[in-house]
Amino acid sequence: MRFKKILLILSMFIIPLIAFPETGERLWMRYSPLPDDVQSRYAGLFSVYFEPGSSTVNVAKDELNKAFRGMMEEGLQFQDNIRKSSLLIGKGISRKAEIEGLEEALKKCGSEGYVIKSAEIDGRKKIIVSANSDAGILYGTFAFIRMMQTGRSPEDLNIIEKPEYDLRLLNHWDNLDGTVERGYAGHSIWWNRKKDYDSLKEHYQTYARANASVGINGTVLNNVNADPQVLTHDYIEKFARFADLLRPYNIKVYMSVNFSSPAIIGGLEDSDPLREEVRQWWKQKVAEIYELIPDFGGFLVKANSEGQPGPQDYGRTHAEGANMMAEALEPYGGIVMWRAFVYSPSGDDRAKQAYNEFVPLDGEFHENVIVQVKNGPVDFQPREPFSPVFGAMEHTPLMIEFQITQEYLGFSDHLAYLAPLQKECLESDTYVNGPGSTVAKTTDGSIFNQTHSAIAGVANIGRDTNWTGHHFAQANWYAYGRLAWDHTLAADDIAVEWVKMTFSHEPDFVQPVLNIMMRSREAVVNYMTPLGLHHLMGWSHHYGPEPWTDIEDARPDWLPRYYHNASEYGIGFDRSESGSNAVEQYSEPLRSMFNNPGTCPENLILWFHHLPWDYRMSSGLTLWDELCYHYYHGVDEARLMQKQWDRLAGMIDRERFDHVQHKLKIQTREAVWWRDACLLYFQTFSGMPIPHELERPEHDLEELMELEFDMTHHN
The missing domain is CATH 3.30.379.10 (Chitobiase/beta-hexosaminidase domain 2-like)
Known part of the structure; x- marks a missing residue:
């Protein structure tokens, strides 16, 4: 003593x-x-x-x-x-x-x-x-x-x-040149590094330890927009080195592949999945991989989406393309994860297209094919309803895909604890097999007795010293792993674990930080896209507000106007029976509930309905006033989080405290930017005043519309 x-x-x-x-x-x-x-x-x-x-x-x-x-x-x-x-x-x-x-x-x-x-x-x-x-x-x-x-x-x-999901993966959107698509924490930890492999070993071991600590057992090392070169022998050898390092931590490596690889690097005439020469090429390539990586996990494939090649280029189905690769992998126990993120300029509601393309193929995929479905039907928005594909494919394993990196939630500048978002989706009832048929149960094997159960998270990891750019973004990596292991865990319990492990056991610190974390995601929704609004971000950078963006010759479903449909008559996307009828893809009683604005959850009402500005909400306020109050409340919440953090000075180390404080100041300033940009723009259509008891906007609309977004400004 x-x-x-x-x-x-x-x-x-x-x-x-x-x-x-x-x-x-x-x-x-x-x-x-x-x-x-x-x-x-x-x-x-x-x-x-x-x-x-x-x-x-x-x-x-x-x-x-x-x-x-x-x-x-x-x-x-x-x-x-x-x-x-x-x-x-x-x-x-x-x-x-x-x-x-x-x-x-x-x-x-x-x-x-x-x-x-x-x-x-x-x-x-x-x-x-x-x-x-x-x-x-x-x-x-x-x-x-x-x-x-x-x-x-x-x-x-x-x-x-025991884990709820068999396969619990991180998807790294890392390019071979070292950049990271939708990554906000520096360059890739895997590719184009000047340091030699041995000098980085401890760094990789920290990554492996972190994943093992929360039960993650697989990692895809390269971007879904895959460079065909990843299948060359030099890169296969690099994958093998990473596999050797990660193996003791029970982590398998997986590879994203380009569907046109046989033609691009194999010298074949085309990549038609029904041509025997193409099928043999994939079998030979798979054999080459397993010779170096005996426990290789398999392929992740993005096909016929956003310009990526796929089987539809040859008049073949997604099932025919996936099954070709599955046959090559099957002798070795490998799997194909085939992404259902697809949309084409068909004129139909983009939110319907994954369902329309994949549900008719149920039962046609091989047993070692898993269809990977984003949590929502559009694209990782701050709030979406769950994708109707969940529960609709009884004979096909579905792999829910969350985004840990904050592509649409303020990058690594904004504090947004994402466990509540993930829980909201996982606990949503699909009703496909009666009440209690949650999204989690349709994907973890509880309802459908399928060969595989799996979950994926798009990683937020980079070379920044703190790994994720924002100290609190580490919590999203941690929470994803904990929920992948046990999706019944409560978001606040996970947050308390992480705070104690990362900062302090002191109750006077833990409780205020828990409060900040648990209200953060809803704050972001409110100052960005309340009441079911979505995709109001700049069409290329996905960071700041650009609800006015109109690019000549751009695809309509890349632009915010496609989604908010603001006019003098109202705002919102009509997905009811009288609109795109996307509600039809949900089981009853959801279909009827979403179809009626009177019963539709108000936090999704503008996702499913185009409503007049003077529509009366349950609060008694007009839609316009309700929208104003949500935007202002989001700003108030951002300010409150900043004030709560400021009061914690001296309770943890100065370095991390100052870093988070700086980030929260950015978040508060940009919450005001979001609020003013959206409300002033929508006001040009509504013609209605901002309620008098709310403070006046701090910006001028013309000034905001002329603002050029600088991709480096968030640092």
């Missing part, structure tokens, strides 16, 4: 002079010393039996020791005898000691789950972490570390967990 007091005094006066600044580089794995009361709960667990095993078991063992050294300020004492140990970790614990209920618990864990259980052996209290696989030991170890990080009591434990 005396030695600890000396260390404490040194830490108060000397260590701050030499300590490295907090950069966010360690993410939520900082392993800083725990509060004394939490340390006391785990003080009896330094003696550990860790069953020997594979490289996966070894990284779990190293992680546990690293965590104890940081959080408990003392390393572990590893034992060969379980009776001398207080913490027992391994697959074979039940064979070495009789522990009541452990065998039954392990039967519920599947191939990746784990058990964390309190037990007595020879009258001595123990904690057991056990699983059926090395991957389960890895995840169970990280779960135990998370218990420590968040201060959970180690008493009376009986935790049995």
